[in-house]
Amino acid sequence: MVFQMEKVIIILIFLVTATSCVNKDGINDLKELNLKGRVKSVVEIPYNVKDSFGEITKGKIAQGFLDHNIGRTFNHNGYLIEHNKYNDLGGIYYRTIYLYDKNSNINELNRYDSDGKLIFKYKYIYDNYGNEIEEARYNNEGILISKYKHEYVYDKKGNKTEMLFYDKKGVFKSKDVFSYDDNGNLIEFIEDFEEGSFKTKNSYKYNDKGNQIEWVSYKDGGVFDFKYINKYDSHSNIIKSTLSEYDTIQKTDFSYKYIFDEKNNWIRETQYTNGFPKKITERTIEYYD
Numbered sequence: 001m002v003f004q005m006e007k008v009i010i011i012l013i014f015l016v017t018a019t020s021c022v023n024k025d026g027i028n029d030l031k032e033l034n035l036k037g038r039v040k041s042v043v044e045i046p047y048n049v050k051d052s053f054g055e056i057t058k059g060k061i062a063q064g065f066l067d068h069n070i071g072r073t074f075n076h077n078g079y080l081i082e083h084n085k086y087n088d089l090g091g092i093y094y095r096t097i098y099l100y101d102k103n104s105n106i107n108e109l110n111r112y113d114s115d116g117k118l119i120f121k122y123k124y125i126y127d128n129y130g131n132e133i134e135e136a137r138y139n140n141e142g143i144l145i146s147k148y149k150h151e152y153v154y155d156k157k158g159n160k161t162e163m164l165f166y167d168k169k170g171v172f173k174s175k176d177v178f179s180y181d182d183n184g185n186l187i188e189f190i191e192d193f194e195e196g197s198f199k200t201k202n203s204y205k206y207n208d209k210g211n212q213i214e215w216v217s218y219k220d221g222g223v224f225d226f227k228y229i230n231k232y233d234s235h236s237n238i239i240k241s242t243l244s245e246y247d248t249i250q251k252t253d254f255s256y257k258y259i260f261d262e263k264n265n266w267i268r269e270t271q272y273t274n275g276f277p278k279k280i281t282e283r284t285i286e287y288y289d
Contacts, residue, residue, distance in 0.1 A: 028077060028078035028079050028104070029072075029074060029078060029079050029080040030074060030078035031078070033072075034235075034236050034237065035265055035285075036235075036263050036264050036265055037263040037265070037287055038076070038078075038287055038288040038289055039074055039078070039265070039285060039286070039287055039288075040073065040074060040286045040287055040288045041071065041072060041073045041074065041285070041286045042071070042072045042283055042284070042285050042286075043070070043071040043072075043283065043284045044068065044069070044070050044071075044281055044282070044283050045061060045069050045281065045282050046061065046062040046067045046068065046069065046279055046280070046281045047059055047060065047061055047062055047279065047280045047281070047282070048060055048061075048062050048279065048280075049270075049277040049278060049279060049280055051276075051277055056270065056277045056280075058280045058282070060088075061088045062279055063088060067279070068085065069085070069086040069087070069088065070083065070084060070085055070086065071083070071084040071086065072084075075100075076288065077104060079098070079100060079104055080098055081097070081098050081100075082095065082096070082097055082098070083095070083096040083098070084096075087114075091114065092114045093114060094111060094112065094113055094114065094119070095111070095112045095116075096109060096110070096111050096112075097109070097110045097112070101126070103126070103130060105124070105126045105130055105132075106124055107123065107124050107125075107126075108121065108122065108123055108124070109121065109122040109124075110122075117140065118140040119140060120137060120138060120139055120140065120145070121137070121138045121140075121142075122135060122136065122137050122138075123135075123136045123138070124136075127152065129152070129154065129158060129160070131150070131152050131160055131163075132150060133149060133150050133151070133152075134147070134148070134149050134150070135147065135148045135149075135150075146168065147167075147168035148165060148166065148167060148168065149165075149166040149167075149168075149170070150163055150164065150165060150166070151163075151164040151166070152164070155180075157180075157184070159178070159180045159184060160178055161177065161178050161179070162175060162176070162177055162178070163175065163176045163178070174192045174193075175192070175193050175194070176189065176190065176191055176192070176193065177189075177190040177193045178190075181206070183206075183210065185204070185206045185210060186204055187203060187204050187205070188201070188202065188203050188204070189201075189202045189204075190202075197220055197221075198220060199219075199220060200217055200218065200219060200220075200225070201217070201218040201222070202215065202216070202217045202218075203215075203216045204216075207232070209232075209236055211230070211232045211236050211238075212230060213229065213230050213231070213232075214227070214228065214229055214230070215227065215228040215230075216228075219246075223246070224246050225245075225246050226243060226244065226245045226246065227243070227244040228241055228242065228243055229241070229242045230242075233258075235260070235264050237256070237258055237266060238256060239255060239256050239257075240253065240254070240255045240256070241253075241254045241255075242254075252273065252274060253272075253273070253274050253275070254271065254272070254273055255271075255272045255275075256269055256270065256271055256272070257269070257270045257272075258270075261285060263285075263287070265283070265285055266283065267282065267283045267284070267285065268280065268281070268282050268283070269281045269283075
């Protein structure tokens with residue numbers, strides 16, 4: 001079950017990261033991260049929990065695989081321009097810099113090590129809908145390491161319904177399929193689709209605010225994999241997520257309690273698993289005004 005949770009969170013991180021590459025309907029990174037106001041930077045530090053006779057306090061900085069001591073910086077338009085990963089002493093582990101085109105699409109990504117030396121570089125090209133059609137990766141000497149090309153099919157509303165992947169030689173590799181509701185929310189995502197088979201199939205439901213309240217995933221052959229039921233507070237922060245999995249009848253409840261600043265952004269999050277405190281994450285938020 002722990003592995004399944006880690007896999008799901010990795011997918012969520014990937015989806016959030018991927019959305020920052022595209023300026024779709026004016027949704028910038030601040031909105032994607034549910035940050036309110038003109039946020040300039042956010043630093044998040046996760047801590048292990050100390051529970052002494054019911055009194056919950058923070059312990060040492062958490063260092064698990066999914067624990068991220070990070071800092072993000074945004075431009076005046078709300079797009080991510082710098083992402084830092086820190087070590088447990090507060091020093092830079094790596095730094096990622098994002099550069100944008102005139103349409104607020106990321107056209108270059110540069111990753112640097114703790115000494116400020118370039119590790120790798122990505123360059124991107126987009127179509128008129130703001131979807132990435134080419135991705136090229138270079139090493140620190142400027143040598144091309146990999147290149148992938150994408151093609152898309154759109155519906156009448158301009159929603160992406162198919163994404164086709166090609167390698168640098170132009171050989172077709174795979175196809176993903178997407179479906180949407182009347183509000184433009186993604187309600188189905190099929191990965192590596194072929195006639196009669198797929199790698200994974202995901203379906204989604206949303207509330208009136210566009211928050212995802214249900215996520216069901218199936219493996220090849222339509223076999224149930226897992227299901228999430230989510231609940232939110234009035235600020236669209238998730239407060240409870242219930243996980244059901246294919247290999248157990250027992251459900252897992254993840255719940256969250258928050259402390260907010262004057263902009264209604266949380267600055268302290270306490271995470272519980274089946275009612276037991278597991279982690280405290282603190283945020284330091286800087287605003288442009």
